Structures are given as structure tokens and as C-alpha cells.
Amino acid sequence: MDIVLEVCDTFFFDHLYAKLFPLPPAVAGLVLQHQQQQLQQQLVEKTTTSTFDLLFNSNVSFIPQSPYEYTLIEAPATAYLTTIARTNLARQAVSLFFITWIFGILIYFTFASLSYLLIFDKRTFNHPKYLKNQMRLEIQQTMSSIPLMSLYTVPWFLAELHGYSLLYWNKDDYPSWHLVAQYPLFIAFTDFGIYLIHRGLHHPSLYKSFHKPHHKWIMPTPYASHAFHPIDGYLQSLPYHIFPFIFPLHKISYLILFTFINIWTVLIHDGEYMTNNPVVNGAACHTLHHLYFNYNYGQFTTLWDRIGGSYRRPENSLFDSQAKMDKKTWSKQVNEMERIVQTVEDDDDRQYAGDSDEKKTN
Known part of the structure; x- marks a missing residue:
């Protein structure tokens, strides 16, 4: 930084x-x-x-x-x-706080908006588990959480600034292969760390207090990508900050990876299921996580979900433009989701966009 x-x-x-x-x-x-x-x-x-x-x-x-x-x-x-x-340490802390806050907002709105305009399937609005005023609520949650997540992050940036991390500038400090190897190493390390933290946040003692706000979005839009409880968002970011204190990382690579992480977080919430690769934890895998709660905790790959017994392969229908928006597909999703939510949350207190229409017909 x-x-x-x-x-x-x-x-x-x-x-x-x-x-x-x-x-x-x-x-x-x-x-x-x-x-x-x-x-x-x-x-x-x-x-x-x-x-x-x-x-x-x-x-x-x-x-x-x-x-x-x-x-x-x-x-x-x-x-x-x-x-x-x-x-001055106080000045550095204040400056880093505002930099993290402002850049966090800019990255969020830039990439979430691009995803919404260019990728997101607007037919999702008709899904029976799409919430009333959902996008506005997603943005509100994000805007209230980013300042606190930024505040929690400042000590890590200060430690980096004062030389306690292994971030480096001179490319000759390490072998040339390290400039390439640090990328997959970063992905592997953070994927494992986030899997453990994310799965831990689903423990009943933590879920309702910290992780439930992000699971409010059963059918998320790109604006749900950063809509976390601030402690939830901070905890899941820890592997990114811990990595350069354990492994050497070039400062430019650090900035590239920081940007990539934020873009990836948007992409797995965009609802466009571009790949059914058994290794990549893409939007299809993450959609199943929002629908069925207890599957696909990974961030980048399916490796740890497979090892931990929490992997669920996306149905083929999700990769068919018509079938994934079919009412029969939605009905099947809703029936299973409602059974699971009773186990995980006891009661579903969400207000869905179609609730008022159902009351009128009754």
C-alpha cells in the first residue's frame, strides 16, 4: 500500500x-x-x-x-x-482508512455496475425468491459495511507500510520464477483460508450474528458481492492480508491480486453461469451456495469442498438459458431451499418481491 x-x-x-x-x-x-x-x-x-x-x-x-x-x-x-x-502514524492510519473506503466503493460500483449492465440476466427479478427492493438493500448493506471493513483493515496496511510484511519491490530479490509462481500460490493459500473461515461462519453459533446478512440474498445480483456484515467481510478477507506476512509477494502483484479478488467476488454473484468446469468455483457453484446454504464454500476452486464433502455440482439446467429460468426449475429450487432454510435459520424472515402479489390473489 x-x-x-x-x-x-x-x-x-x-x-x-x-x-x-x-x-x-x-x-x-x-x-x-x-x-x-x-x-x-x-x-x-x-x-x-x-x-x-x-x-x-x-x-x-x-x-x-x-x-x-x-x-x-x-x-x-x-x-x-x-x-x-x-x-506520522496517525496521519498514515487516517489516510489509509479513507483510501481503502473510497477505493472499495469505486471498485464495487464500477465492476458490479458493469456486470449488471453487461452480464446479469434481468429475468432473475422474476424468481420467487428474489427480494422486494433487493438491489437497493444490497447496496445499502454494502455502503454501511465498507467503512467498518476498511477500519478493521488499516492495521494490516500499516504493518505492511512499516516493513513487517514480505512485500518487496526489487525483482532480483527472488528468483525469476517466483514472479509467476506467486500468483497460483496466492490463489491456493487464500482459497484454503477462505474455505475454512467461510465454513466456520456457517456454524450455528456464528451464522445468525455474522453471516446471515449475506445469505439474505437467495438469488443475488452483482451488487450482493460485497453486501456482508462488516465482521463477516473482514474475516473472509484475512487470508489476503496474512499471505504477504508469510510468503514474499511483489508490490505490483499485490495490487493486481487485490483488484482481481474484487472483480472475482462480483463475477461469482452475477448469475451468469459461463463455466461448468469441475475445478473452478464459478457463479453456478456460488449460486447453489446462496440457494442451499451448506454447499460450495470455496472462493476460487472446488478442491476444498471436494475434500471437505461440501461440494455440489451445478445441475446441467443452469447452463441452459431457457431451462435455468423455467418455472419448473424455480419450483424445484424453492422447495429444497425452503426445507433447508428451516433447518439453518428456523424461520424465513425475508420479504420477497412476489409476496404482495400472492396476498392479492388470496
Whole structure:
């Protein structure tokens, strides 16, 4: 997160903190004079180096610049004109909180909306277990949870920022094969961790308090992808944060994987069953989890569900555009779902979109 924080500091937070917590004018003048002298010296000493070399050539070292030990972007003058320096722990925590919160919302709405517009089958609205005002409720749940999930996540980012993780920048620190191997290793590690945590959240002592809010959506839309109880969402994110404290991970790979995780979470809630691959835990597998609760806990693969005896293969009808929306298919799903929900939740307190219509006909 140091890369993201530096970019945000340079283009936003430096100016904000300088405005909110400015140095006394006399001190600010001395600081600016000192910085101008340093800049002139750097212009004399600086050699011509391409951006590509700076980013990817390990033989090129970054010019040490205060307030960071190594930087990718030259800090603006405002970085030095505040009493709350970039190195201030409280400032870092506050900045990381808002970065995580805002970027979480942006990623959520961007990819959930793209999925909704381009992929999601709108006939799902007619399913008997689609909730009244469901998309609005999904978004409300997400918007109320993301700030708290962001807050819980800040300590992990602070620990990374201060060098306690195995995140690295210099690609020559590890063998070249590691740049490729870290991706499947990350997927395998987090898939196992999420399986254990997710299955644990279905234990009766935890389910109703923490995981039930996400299972409110029997037929989810892409906007249900992040609609968790905040503790549920945080717990299921733990493997992602733990990984770089156990295994080396390149900082760029970290950002790529963080983005991929959020996109994948949307894709398994989009209701478009593109693959019936027995290894991949896709949208079809995850739809069965929302319908029948006690199956397909995995995030990326079906491996641990198979080992743990919780795998359920999606029916062939789900991959037929007409059959998956057929009333006979829906009736079969509803009958089984209602039997299971009595066991898992005792009583179904959801308000379905069709409830009012049924009351009118009665």
C-alpha cells in the first residue's frame, strides 16, 4: 500500500494536510528555501533515466527524498508545509482508512455496475425468491459495511507500510520464477483460508450474528458481492492480508491480486453461469451456495469442498438459458431451499418481491 499511499499523498493528502495543519509562516518560508536549494542540487546531479527503468530495472536506484526513504514521485512542496508529516502514524492510519473506503466503493460500483449492465440476466427479478427492493438493500448493506471493513483493515496496511510484511519491490530479490509462481500460490493459500473461515461462519453459533446478512440474498445480483456484515467481510478477507506476512509477494502483484479478488467476488454473484468446469468455483457453484446454504464454500476452486464433502455440482439446467429460468426449475429450487432454510435459520424472515402479489390473489 506504500505505492498507493504515496500517489494519494502527492496528489491529494499533502495539500489537504498542509491546509488543515499548516506550519507557522516563518518556518514554512525556511522550509521552502531549503527545498529549493535541494531541488537545484538534484537538477545538477540527476541523470537521464526512463520511467520504464525506474519501475522495472533493479539496477536503477531511487533518489532518496524526504519524507519517504525511497519514492517513485517527487514530493510536492506542500508535503513539507504541514505539522503532520507523511511519516506520522496517525496521519498514515487516517489516510489509509479513507483510501481503502473510497477505493472499495469505486471498485464495487464500477465492476458490479458493469456486470449488471453487461452480464446479469434481468429475468432473475422474476424468481420467487428474489427480494422486494433487493438491489437497493444490497447496496445499502454494502455502503454501511465498507467503512467498518476498511477500519478493521488499516492495521494490516500499516504493518505492511512499516516493513513487517514480505512485500518487496526489487525483482532480483527472488528468483525469476517466483514472479509467476506467486500468483497460483496466492490463489491456493487464500482459497484454503477462505474455505475454512467461510465454513466456520456457517456454524450455528456464528451464522445468525455474522453471516446471515449475506445469505439474505437467495438469488443475488452483482451488487450482493460485497453486501456482508462488516465482521463477516473482514474475516473472509484475512487470508489476503496474512499471505504477504508469510510468503514474499511483489508490490505490483499485490495490487493486481487485490483488484482481481474484487472483480472475482462480483463475477461469482452475477448469475451468469459461463463455466461448468469441475475445478473452478464459478457463479453456478456460488449460486447453489446462496440457494442451499451448506454447499460450495470455496472462493476460487472446488478442491476444498471436494475434500471437505461440501461440494455440489451445478445441475446441467443452469447452463441452459431457457431451462435455468423455467418455472419448473424455480419450483424445484424453492422447495429444497425452503426445507433447508428451516433447518439453518428456523424461520424465513425475508420479504420477497412476489409476496404482495400472492396476498392479492388470496
